[in-house]
Amino acid sequence: MGFTEKQEALVNSSWEAFKTNIPKHSVLFYTSILEKAPAAQNLFSFLANGVDPNNPNLTAHAEKLFALTRDSAGQLRAKGVVVADAALGAVHAQKGVTDPQFAVVKEALLKTIKEAVGDKWSDELSNAWETAYDALAIAIKKAFA
Numbered sequence: 494m495g496f497t498e499k500q501e502a503l504v505n506s507s508w509e510a511f512k513t514n515i516p517k518h519s520v521l522f523y524t525s526i527l528e529k530a531p532a533a534q535n536l537f538s539f540l541a542n543g544v545d546p547n548n549p550n551l552t553a554h555a556e557k558l559f560a561l562t563r564d565s566a567g568q569l570r571a572k573g574v575v576v577a578d579a580a581l582g583a584v585h586a587q588k589g590v591t592d593p594q595f596a597v598v599k600e601a602l603l604k605t606i607k608e609a610v611g612d613k614w615s616d617e618l619s620n621a622w623e624t625a626y627d628a629l630a631i632a633i634k635k636a637f638a
C-alpha cells in the first residue's frame with residue numbers, strides 16, 4: 494500500500510511540533526547522534542565546540558534535515574517516490590556517509606520527534622517518519638552514484 498493521506502498528516506503535524514522549539518529539539522537530535530556515534534563530532538563542522546543550541550549552523554542543519562524528511566512524505570504521497578537533488582547526494586558522497594550512519598541519524602530523528610509530540614506519539618506516527626526517512630536516504634544514496 495502506498496503512503497497514505499493520514500501518514501502525511503501525521504508527519505506534517507509532528508513537524509509543526511518540532512518547529513515550536515528548534516534549539517531544544519536540535520540539542521536532543523545531535524546529543525542522540527553523538528551518544529551512538531561519537532566520531533560524528535568530527536564529521537559535522539558545527540559540532541566542533543559541542544552541541545551548542547546557540548550555534549545557528551547547528552539549528553539550521555537540523556531544521557533542513559527534518560524539513561527534507563517532511564517534504565519526502567509529501568513526495569511519497571503525491572508521486573510514490575522521493576527524489577533528492579544531486580547537490581545533496583554530493584555533500585554526503587564527499588563526507589563518505591555510510592549505511593550505519595544513516596541508521597544512527599534515523600534513530601535520533603525518531604527520538605526527537607517522540608519528544609516533540611509528547612503524548613501524541615504512536616507506532617503509526619513513528620512508521621510514517623521512518624518510511625519518509627528511508628525513502629529519502631535511498632534517494633540521497635542514489636544521487637551519490
Ligand code: HEM
Nearest residue numbers: 536537538539557558561562584588590594595598629630
Ligand atoms: C535523510 C537523511 C539526511 C538528510 C535529509 C541530510 C541533509 C543534509 C543537508 C541538507 C546538508 C547540507 C547542509 C547545508 O547545505 O547547510 C547536509 C550536510 C551534511 N550531512 Fe546530511 N543529511 C542526512 C543524513 C546524513 C547522515 C546519515 C550523515 C552522517 C552521519 C550526514 C552527514 C552530513 C555532513 C557531515 C554534512 C556537512 C555538514 C557540515 O559540516 O556543514 N548526513 N545533510
